[in-house]
Amino acid sequence: MSLHSCTEDDYNRQFESGRYGEAVRYCEEQADGKLWVSNGEYDSQVNYCPFCGYAAAVQVERFVTGQSSLNQGADASAPSDGKV
Numbered sequence: 001m002s003l004h005s006c007t008e009d010d011y012n013r014q015f016e017s018g019r020y021g022e023a024v025r026y027c028e029e030q031a032d033g034k035l036w037v038s039n040g041e042y043d044s045q046v047n048y049c050p051f052c053g054y055a056a057a058v059q060v061e062r063f064v065t066g067q068s069s070l071n072q073g074a075d076a077s078a079p080s081d082g083k084v
């Protein structure tokens with residue numbers, strides 16, 4: 001099974017973009033089942049591919065209302081700054 005991957009080139013179009021240009025140029029599934037979008041410089045984990053709607057096998061860990069994820073220090077798998 002190949003990992004999911006969508007790029008702007010696949011659709012021959014771009015997302016509408018704002019002040020600093022596009023934040024999302026491609027979406028790739030990692031071997032751990034997480035889905036990431038990137039513009040080639042910054043990247044973010046997402047639940048769904050913004051191009052085709054593909055759902056990540058491993059969803060983004062949800063924030064719990066009233067609690068800071070930073071206070072749950074023991075969980076090393078929780079990204080604190082959006083980077084792996």
Ligand SMILES: [Zn+2]
Nearest residue numbers: 006049052054
């Ligand atoms: Zn996709």
